[in-house]
Amino acid sequence: MTVTTAAVLVPLLPALAAALIFLTGRRAPGFVQPLAVLPTLAAAGLAVFVAVRQGGEEPLTAAHRLAPTGNDSLPIELALRLDGFAVLVAVLVAVVATCVQLYSTGYLRGDRRYPSYAALVSLFTAAMLLVVYTDDLIVLLVGWEVMGICSYFLVGHYWETGAARAASLKAFLVTKLGDVPFLIGILALASDAGTFRISTIVARLTSSLSSFELSHPTLIALLLLAGVAGKSAQVPLHTWLPDAMAGPTPASALIHAATMVAAGVYFVARLLPVFTASAAALIVLAVLAALTMTGSALAALAQDDIKRILAYSTIGQLGLMTGALAVANREAAVFHLLTHGAFKALLFLAAGVIIHTAGTGSLRALSRLRGLKERAPDAYWTMTIGLLALAAIPPFSGFFSKEAVIGAAEHTALDSGSGSATVAGWIVLAAALLTALLTAAYAARLWLVAFHDPVHARPEPLPAAAVHEDSTPAMTTVLWLLAVPALLLGLTYRALPDWLDGGSLAPTLTTSVLATAAALTGGLIMYAGWRRAYEADAAVDPGPALLGPLFAPAGAGFGLDTAYRTVFVRPTRAAATLVRFLDRTVIDTYVRGAATAPGLLGTLTRRAQTGNVQTYLAALIGGALVLAVAAVLVAAGG
Structure with missing residues (x-):
């Protein structure tokens, strides 16, 4: 073949x-x-x-x-x-x-x-x-x-x-x-x-x-x-x-x-x-990438639904990829695309086992999913691998690909002289380092709350017997298969440039230290908040303590849906209501009138059609007499 x-x-x-x-x-x-x-x-x-x-x-x-x-x-x-x-x-x-x-x-x-x-x-x-x-x-x-x-x-x-x-x-x-x-x-x-x-x-x-x-x-x-x-x-x-x-x-x-x-x-x-x-297009791409990275990471910290946390995580990781493209480094973007595909598939499918184990609907919420380490061991260990890759902790795959993006941004910011490329590089570099801290924080929050909080601290606790890992051999096999690239795929950074016709993807010391330090800081801050709640034996989410006044707006996606409803949805619905009124009340009135007038005329004409010959002759003679009288009157008047 x-x-x-x-x-x-x-x-x-x-x-x-x-x-x-x-x-x-x-x-x-x-x-x-x-x-x-x-x-x-x-x-x-x-x-x-x-x-x-x-x-x-x-x-x-x-x-x-x-x-x-x-x-x-x-x-x-x-x-x-x-x-x-x-x-x-x-x-x-x-x-x-x-x-x-x-x-x-x-x-x-x-x-x-x-x-x-x-x-x-x-x-x-x-x-x-x-x-x-x-x-x-x-x-x-x-x-x-x-x-x-x-x-x-x-x-x-x-x-x-x-x-x-x-x-x-x-x-x-x-x-x-x-x-x-x-x-x-x-x-x-x-x-x-x-x-x-x-x-x-x-x-x-x-x-x-x-x-x-x-x-x-x-x-x-x-x-x-x-x-x-x-x-x-x-x-x-x-x-x-x-x-x-x-x-x-x-x-x-x-x-x-x-x-x-x-x-x-x-x-x-x-x-x-x-x-x-277009230098302007790259600046726009860099700004969008920075807003996407940081905004989605903040929003992920404020979510209570496991799948929505992972969804905002995807948005942020895609922002990292577009950030690499904004500094014109295709190789780093593709490298992160590959590693992200492995660990994000693993995270979602492990979350599926958890949801399958505990039920659906409200049981996707972190406030209900607690103490699952022993009850869902395969999901626990594979999700741990996925979250470590997501948080870019070495030697997991996400570390190498995220480091490639941050290294590309640093190179563009420091070595491209001046101009739009330097601006784009600094924007992406600053946003990526902040995102590294926030990503590790929400990854740690998910891991600690879902798997390590005591069961009795959960509001409305589920019976212990009701929570057990519910997965088929096919589901479990897939989790462990995906865990391998989530752990090891980053080590291909030496071979990938030969496939992508690009430069080196090897980690650099400065950005590796900065990114790893940011990730560890985010994880430790979240652990400290969780530990205080754990020692108090309370079901308190450490997310609000970290975000403070940003927690509510971040949880609502910073009101962007509300803005869309105000700017687009409501005016569109109002315009549709007006069009419907004009169509039904104005246009349809004329249409119905145009149809009604011939109908009335037809009704009057139909009544004259009696089928009686004598009636027709009488009408004919009467009409002739009327015409004759009219003619005489016209002649006399002339």
């Missing part, structure tokens, strides 16, 4: 599995689990095969013309570009998707909507893999939008609950809000470059032999960033992601670790020369 054939099969297999499940899932439910797991597993194996054969060498390409656009120089092509960057991300997507499908067989056992869920996860996976491998902007847009509709249905899986319905609609509308300028940006970019091929655009912008320049680089970059902000949940379009926790936990793991939110970061990394062509 050739490498290109294998690459075509990687997104095709889960897409075919999705089609088969949609067609046969209800009639043959026994085949749903094999169709969900085996094609995705095969796609993962093929993705690894493609990565090994590509080996970080020259990109492998293939293209087939799909459709004309009216301009011979702008065809839409089913084009593949298999470089080291693409094949590594494809392995991440396929492996995480396989773990999610396998885990879901236990987590959603007995769920009557499991067939549609499994099909949507397969389609979601295929769409993301298409985005990763394609070299055509329009084909990328297709995968981009398919992921959007899949997320809508997956977030709304429990559609009988109002929260799930509202969350799915919010996710769809907020991401579409960014997709409109994103589409305009793609068309403007292709029109400027004369092609939809990503590699051609990048080559023209980076080649020393080419004089090509974008005519409006800042405008194009900002239009594209709007779509990225929506898809990758960056300020100010991040508000949909915490609410999306209303969906099944395995779907949350897929969205947060390997698809959907990773797509925006991947897109910027693929087209980084488009953004570096």
